[in-house]
Each structure stands twice: as structure tokens, then as C-alpha cells.
Amino acid sequence: MAVTITSRYWNEHAETLSRDQIHTMQAAGLRALLDHIMAGDNMYSRRLKAAGVDPADIHTPEDFTALVPLTSKDDLRDEMQSTGQAMPHLCVPRSEIRLAGPSAGTSGSSTFQAFTAADLDTNIEMIARIQWAGGFRPDDVLFLMTTPFAPWAHIVREAAKRIGINWIIFDDHVVQNINRYAGTIENLRPTVMHCGLSTLRSLTADPDQTRLGDCHHVIVSGAELGPEARLEFQNRLGLEVTTISGHGSDFNLFAVECDQHDGDHWIGEENVLVEIVNPDTGLPVARGEIGEMVITDFYRRATPHLRWRTEDLFVEKTGACACGRTGRRFTCLGRASNRVTAGGRHIHPYQVEASLAQIAAGRNKEFALVRHKGDPGFLDLRIVNAARPETGNTAVEAIETHLGQELGTRVRVRFVRELSMVGYKTLRVIGPEMDPAPD
Ligand SMILES: [Zn+2]
Numbered sequence: 001m002a003v004t005i006t007s008r009y010w011n012e013h014a015e016t017l018s019r020d021q022i023h024t025m026q027a028a029g030l031r032a033l034l035d036h037i038m039a040g041d042n043m044y045s046r047r048l049k050a051a052g053v054d055p056a057d058i059h060t061p062e063d064f065t066a067l068v069p070l071t072s073k074d075d076l077r078d079e080m081q082s083t084g085q086a087m088p089h090l091c092v093p094r095s096e097i098r099l100a101g102p103s104a105g106t107s108g109s110s111t112f113q114a115f116t117a118a119d120l121d122t123n124i125e126m127i128a129r130i131q132w133a134g135g136f137r138p139d140d141v142l143f144l145m146t147t148p149f150a151p152w153a154h155i156v157r158e159a160a161k162r163i164g165i166n167w168i169i170f171d172d173h174v175v176q177n178i179n180r181y182a183g184t185i186e187n188l189r190p191t192v193m194h195c196g197l198s199t200l201r202s203l204t205a206d207p208d209q210t211r212l213g214d215c216h217h218v219i220v221s222g223a224e225l226g227p228e229a230r231l232e233f234q235n236r237l238g239l240e241v242t243t244i245s246g247h248g249s250d251f252n253l254f255a256v257e258c259d260q261h262d263g264d265h266w267i268g269e270e271n272v273l274v275e276i277v278n279p280d281t282g283l284p285v286a287r288g289e290i291g292e293m294v295i296t297d298f299y300r301r302a303t304p305h306l307r308w309r310t311e312d313l314f315v316e317k318t319g320a321c322a323c324g325r326t327g328r329r330f331t332c333l334g335r336a337s338n339r340v341t342a343g344g345r346h347i348h349p350y351q352v353e354a355s356l357a358q359i360a361a362g363r364n365k366e367f368a369l370v371r372h373k374g375d376p377g378f379l380d381l382r383i384v385n386a387a388r389p390e391t392g393n394t395a396v397e398a399i400e401t402h403l404g405q406e407l408g409t410r411v412r413v414r415f416v417r418e419l420s421m422v423g424y425k426t427l428r429v430i431g432p433e434m435d436p437a438p439d
Helices: 019-038 043-050 061-067 074-085 117-133 151-163 175-188 197-203 227-237 349-357 391-407
Strands: 099-102 111-115 139-147 167-170 194-196 216-219 241-247 252-256 264-266 271-277 291-298 308-316 329-335 341-342 345-349 367-370 378-385 413-414
Touching: 019 043, 019 061, 019 117, 019 271, 043 074, 043 117, 074 167, 099 151, 111 117, 111 308, 117 252, 117 413, 139 175, 167 175, 167 341, 175 197, 194 197, 197 216, 197 391, 227 241, 227 308, 227 349, 241 264, 241 308, 329 349, 341 367, 341 378, 349 367, 349 378, 349 391, 378 391
Parallel strands: 139 167, 139 194, 194 216, 216 241, 378 413
Antiparallel strands: 099 111, 241 252, 252 264, 264 329, 271 291, 291 308, 308 329, 341 345, 367 378
16 A cells, blocks of 8 residues: 555554454563563563562453563663663664664763664664654655654654655754754755754744745644644644654654644554653653653564653643544653742643734744742743844743733743744753743
């Protein structure tokens, strides 16, 4: 069955499996992973033995989640310390590794992941589904901005080639190089791009700009995007922006928006078990409740992740999607710890993004919440507004009023020229020491 450019899916069979088929494939895949892990001495086989888990008792995904303990990145770091190995979770001989590299290392010391040839093949296939859903097609010219040393850089490139994209312009992804990226877009005229949201906003900050070169589809990662902000990209710049949410640095796996824009579909549930658990108890939450995403990428053989805590909060959408994809849909709410207390309320960046997107003065602006030592009694917000500083006061007041109503607390806004970044992401919560506009 040939994929044509008008096809809705890259892999129709995989993207429209019934939930029963997925369940059966997950049961078999989890069993096979357990057999693989227990055949050797590695971090997971040691942990399962220590927890008294007998893999023979595990036949279904439900057995798996009930019996197998959660794993955190700190567990891996502890094992790295105690064994002196870079990859204590490596479950194949080194001779079988075809790709390995560090995680992006934005939080603490780097960890490492590795891939066999088969691991790579499956991962690349799943990322091709994401790119297709984001509108990438054969003969597009792709401008790929990403952290060059992480395995993701290789995988995302190979996925584009698999789709039929022959020309890939590759660059790193740091804020200091924005002018170079703008020059590349102007001169080499890519038609599709993959970058972070703050990069796209920086490249399109001039409110009089009406195009971004020849670019028509962009996949953005790294932050939430309010619905009205997505429409603004479409109306002002003719850009179809698709968000993905998930984990580039540890998993190279994401959920992707479809043309219904109602949550992000997980891609490849026949290869990966996704759970949403209560971060305090580790127990599954009811569908539609907020919880932490936990991932088991049971297709992997080199460095799989067993019930791996992502530390990111998600909420699952209920009901079927009109696009026909059967992958569960999630909305990413960001890090559990990424919030501030303001006027007695806990406020998360995703709430601020959603509210800002609703008004012109705040739409598609990068921002940060200032976390003070105690609750200052109001939300203290910094918004990047480099293009039109003269529009100052009216805009500030409009945003303060709107957000105050939306979030139920008093809001103080200050426009700033720039905000602190970590890699290609704007830090959404900053301490007073990083505040570009302190008292
Ligand atoms: Zn859909």
C-alpha cells in the first residue's frame, strides 16, 4: 500500500489499530522485553529481583503496571554512581550498539542512551508518523534546528529521509544564533521546519511580518501553545504550526497534534506503554484526571525504559478523535514542580499560555512567572515585548485585567527585552535573581 501525499497517515495500519489489537501487542511486547532484560545482569534485572518480581506472573499490561516498580532518572544516576558504568541499564553487548549519546542534560548530570539497529529502525518509523501528521511531505526542504549531539538529532533526520525529504538543512538550536537561522530561512528558503516554540516566536516577533520565507509547516516542541496563538500563526503568516509533546532527550518519542487540534495523539502504542499515574502514590489516575506520564518503551533492546517517570504532568482526552487515529490523546501540562503560588492559588505556565493567547496584546509572546520566596499575593509575570516597547502601558493593563479574571488572582506584568533560556527553551518559572525587571 503506497503512501501518497494526500494520505492522512504515514502508517495507516499502525495509526488506526483497534484498542484490542494494541492491548494484545502490548502484552506480547512487554513479555518479550521482560525475558530480554532478565536474561542478563543489568540495572533492571537487579531491581526486579530485589523487588521480588517474578516475570512469569506478568501476562498483561495490567499485571505489568501492578508488579513492576517505577524507575526515575535518579535511580539511573544512583546506579551510575554505584556501578561506575555510564549505562547500567544497557541490556545488549556493546558490539550491538549502533548509536549512543548523552541526553540533552538540562537537569543535572547527563545520562546516556543507546540503540541497536532494530531500536533505531522502529524509533525512526514512529517519528516519521509525527512528521507526516505535522504536514511534512516528500520533496519538502526541511530546516531542522536541534541539539546536535543528542541521538534525537540523528533519528529525526533519518525519519525525514524516510518520508522522502532529500534536502535537510541542519543547525543547532540556541538563542544566540537566531540571526543565523533567519538568514538561512531567507536565503535557502526551507518549506518546513522543526524548532522550539520560543525560536519560532523570536523569528516571527515583528507584528508587521506576513510570511516566514517559503515555510508553510512547522513542528514545534518544548512548550505549550494556546489555540488562538496557533491560529495567529495561520492567519498572519500562513504557517500551519503543529505541537508535539513528550520526551526528546530520553525517549525520542512524542505525542503529536492532528488536524482536529484536540490533544496530542501518542504515536506507536504498539511499541510503547504509556501510563498516567498519581505522582504521590504511583497508582493509575482515573481517565481525565491530571497525573504524571510514565513510559515503557518495550520495543527497545539496548537501553529500554521500564515504567520510567517523566516528571511531566498530562491529562488524557476522552472519546474518539475524528481524524481516525486510535492513539490515546494527551494534553501536556508541564513539570509538576513548575508552578508558582500567587494570591493563594497554584498557577502553572500552561494556564498563563492559554490565557495570554486569548488577547492580542499577549498572543504569541514568550513569558516567565517569577517565583518569590513567599506568596506575594499576585502573579508576577514577565513578557518579552522587544518589537514594540512603545505600546507599553495600555497593553500591560489589558493583559493584567484579562489574566486577573481568567486566573482568579491579581496579576502584575512587566515587559522585558529578553528572558533566561535553557537550551532552546524559555525558562517559564524564574527566581528573583534571574528577573530582568526586579523591584
Ligand atoms: Zn486526531
